[in-house]
Amino acid sequence: MTPRTAIQAAVRRLTISGVPDPTWDAAHLLSDILQRPALELRLDTDTLLTPLQEEAYEALICRREKREPLQYIEGETDFCGHVFSVTHDVLIPRPETEMLVAHAVHSAPNAACVLDVCCGSGCIGLSVKLARPDLQVVLSDISPEALAVARRNAARLSCDVTLTQGDLLTPFAAGHFALILANPPYIPSGECDHLQSEVMQEPRLALDGGADGLQVYRRLVQSAVTVLTPGGELVLELGDGEADSVSALAREAGFRNLSVFPDFQGIARMLVCRR
DSSP states (O other): OOHHHHHHHHHHHHHHTTOSSHHHHHHHHHHHHHTSOHHHHHHOOSOOOOHHHHHHHHHHHHHHHTTOOHHHHHTEEEETTEEEEOOTTSOOOOGGGHHHHHHHHHHSOTTOEEEEESOTTSHHHHHHHHHOTTSEEEEEESOHHHHHHHHHHHHHTTOOOEEEEOSTTTTSOTTOEEEEEEOOOOBOGGGGGGSOTTGGGSOGGGTBOOTTSOHHHHHHHHHHHHHEEEEEEEEEEOOTTOHHHHHHHHHHHTOEEEEEEEOTTSOEEEEEEEO
């Protein structure tokens, strides 16, 4: 079997399984095995795969047929120009989350203390540290398994950060951070069982935001008021349609100078508010 015929057969199987981009995924997975460019493999009608290569490819395609996310199969994904390890214990980083990193990089005071809460893979806090080595960055998560992934990413990216396990902001003293970044769980519980097949394989702990999707936001804004330094900023990723509700929670908690920013699809995606 040549790379071209192997990819074509895999595309047919992935299409039947409802995979959103079967050609990309089929070529990309064979590229991982052969360490050759995916486009080159799609055109290759001369090379013959070895039995071991065919067996390895079959194993990967079987996993993708079951709608396991490509990032989990490969064990890594790109975010802010860096490669992060990801496992089933952490949310897969999304491009829109890079907005939080960009804001932190440009707005954090020199040598400030910055917290990435609900850190998951650590993609937000570690990307901030890589772009701003002067900052003191702390990553926290309630999940020890997620923190283990973040710790591995910190090591592979040579990031000197602090990792803390705890429930949101409970481990931290008052007035400790100039900037708090969070991509919290924000999907209403009732919707979590009706998501895209790939998303349903991500950790529910990182997705489920309670009955109305706002449960974690309520706790975050109330405690962030005390954990932030005077004038400190809280920066939150928002679920689609949640900007007004989360902004109201922030105002009630005492935050001022609220600003909401859209993502590349025009969805209100990031809230920045100041203590």
